[in-house]
Amino acid sequence: MAPNLLFVTLDQLRADAVFGALHGIVPTPALDRLRAEGVSFTNCFTAAVPCGPARASLLTGLYAFNHRGIRNGTPVARHHATLATELRRAGTEPLLFGYCDMAADPSEHPPDDPDLATYELPARGFREIVEMRFEAPLAWIGHLRSRGYDLPSPLPQRWFDLYQPVGDGLRAPALYRAEDSDTAWLTDRTLEALDARRDGAWCAHLTYIRPHPPLVAPEPWNRLADTARIPAPAPAGPDHPFRTAWFSAPAQHGLFRGFDGRCDRLAPAQVADLRATYLGLLAEVDHHLGRLLDWLDSTGQAGRTLVVLLSDHGEMLGDQGYWGKDNVLGPAHHVPLLIRGPGVASGREVADMVSTVDVAPTILELMGVDVPPAMDGASLVPFLHGTAPEVWRGLSLTEIDLSQPGAPTRFERALGLTPLTANAAILRDATHSLVHFNGGVPPMLFDRRRDPAECHDLASTPQGAAEVARLRAALLDLRMTRADRRLTHLSHLP
Template sequence: MSNNDRRPNILLFLPDQHRADFIGLNTALPLRTPNLDRLARRGTVFTNAICPSPLCAPSRASLAAGKDYPRCRVVNNDQDYPLDQPTFYQMLRTAGYHVVGVGKFDLHKKSKRHSLDGKAYLQAWGFSDGIDNRGKWDAVNSWDGAPHDPYMAFLHSRGLAELHVQDMQRRRDRSFTDPTPLPEEAYCDNWIAENGLRLLNGFPTDRPWFLQVNFAGPHDPTDVTDAMARRWQGTPFPPPHANDQLDTETHTRIRRNYAAMIENIDRHLGCYLDAIKARGELDRTLIVYSSDHGEMLGDHNLWGKSIYYQPSVGIPLVIAGPDVQAHRSFDDPVILHDLAATFLDYADLPIPPDMDSRSLRPLLTGMTTQHRRYVISGLITPRLGWHLIFDGRFKWIRETDGSGLLFDLENDPWEDHNLAAERPELAAEMDALLQTELNRPL
């Protein structure tokens, strides 16, 4: 990097479907994330971060555009990111950043046109280089005896594609938690991490870089390698909240595998930190760990995401780097796509006026303790529809059938008790704020 260019490098770790409470900082669960914990000690933890929509394509589109879900132009998983809508990736690249990404982007969820080298849409989205692969189920569902994305092409070249497809078919039953037959180096998250490290080690040194690593895990199914599984044998887990679907042992096995996937991603985080340190760039690299949405993991008898409960919409968010205050925790609400403005701010770029994203840099550097009064999230699909507004304590949900729910997360963290009838004035106030946001023009 030029001695005159003091803009930081940026590393964004963005695993898929990592719920907020499954991190080592939460002592109520036996998670092991030593590298994320180390990052937290060096920086700031956001305890009330949520996603703009608990579904892959709209959440990632909101991040790319820096816009709230109602304005990001990707409503659900049957739409592609509109190529006429600017991305913060493009802005960074135009400003001289070397912009690279690996893993599952999910910005063309409808067409799913992946080239075997993984580069089909990267230039159009704003990347200089990278490898875009399908998510777990999309990769397997596309298999017809030939690969249609770079990960399946890699497995096919090793004679492992059919074995992987057969194993994944068994995992349509979520109670199947046996280790994958794939060797360590062929496990998808390990392959993604290796791709990113290889590219990172070849980055130019005369300009700043941005690297986004999109892990396929810990998205379901809970496939883990034999080595990952062995590390969690015998570890107890609390059962999910309000679930009568599966027996305790099955729930425990599922949660062990989910934790193992997170621990594996954390191991890769440590490898990236070591690689950046070896380049002599750790002190000038902004490091961010988050996720596109959460995972219900059986709470309320629900699995996956798409719902308004906190395990689905809540995400981890930890940031460390240049001038970021250490050992800090911020409890006010923030939202995933605030990262778009944050990255532009650190790159000394103006934040476009049509972005909803707000930079976290003033919070991170201690210039302010205020950010937002509330954040909004939502999802509209053929089978459900809702929007929510969240102020860090109270959450108001308006469903498309007109019904409403009000939860006090401070006193009711599992969102069991709807306060709408007991607190009608608060419900009306929050609904009015939500409607104002929803009625803003595109």
């Protein structure tokens, strides 16, 4: 009998806040409990950034070069299977609490269909139980108004104005109380819906917005982290054309309300406050995650429920001066992945390189569902049982598109790229990270054994050049091996 599934995705949570330098600064008992009772993958990297492409890869099990949902708002073609379509095919109804950041395939909609005006639709196959979309959280807005909050009417920026602080300073509290936050409200609705289903089997995908910016938190979470305990960000990295392009125009305007987008002008005290607020938001999510784990215990469902938790992508959080996830460096890509459930080993850490494309095949196998041959990911089930696969690729691939339809981006302008060449692929193995840029932009290479923060570019050194050639060959092999395989396993020859 298949277990229940609680599949939890946080937005923009970097891995070292769960197991690394930022862990332990704020209490995270629920995450620590999952680590102790399950398997932790300490080298999991997202297959794409930002949010939309990351979730497209997570839910289809495909690299971005196959699903082609390469930007926020770029559609994913209807023929691609998702985790939800395959669970549904096997007779399980996947429930969605939150958002998927998926854009509709225009080939199946009339031109004026409202679905073509948003990129926050559920992935194909999910039944949306709680509509909690980041840029249009209508149900939460209704809740806040019902609780007496004096919200602007109409809200000029429907989602952003909900995250304005009350008072001065970057640690000022949000306008809503902790019991009415987006995180608390979504958890309340999820527990209500699942409690109604607790006597049968259920399958739920819960997606929290936090700790995604804007970086503002309600009391007491806004003041929870002590800035004196938070390590400073990694220092500025290599003087590379990518860095010049990144800082060539304001960016990350949504970091906090009123921010002008000039990340290079943030003072050290501001950086410390923002990092502290980020960790406070993580502690808030952890608190509500603990409510879900306690509910599983109190209702006798913990032993028959598979819990999978990860983040869609990471966050630079001031490292090398960068903020956000639109980046080619590790903090934007490195995510925590925790799995607990029936038959899963306890307290085990896996250091092998894995990818978010591996999550959908893993869940399908654990739920007793066939994995479509087109999925690029590989099941992690042997790791969960305390062994290792006989053959493992030992690589992770992350892709990023640096263009945007309609107007040239700062990367296109500064690097002289076209919409078709403004992109990069990042390949990581057990020791090195290669950043391969399209359009003739020089590569970057990092030896993570000596430089885990990816601050020192070795690509132009003689030894580095040999590593660049080795990893470029591995990248080409991966692309050739995994090019769209939806039908390649078939043959109509007699």
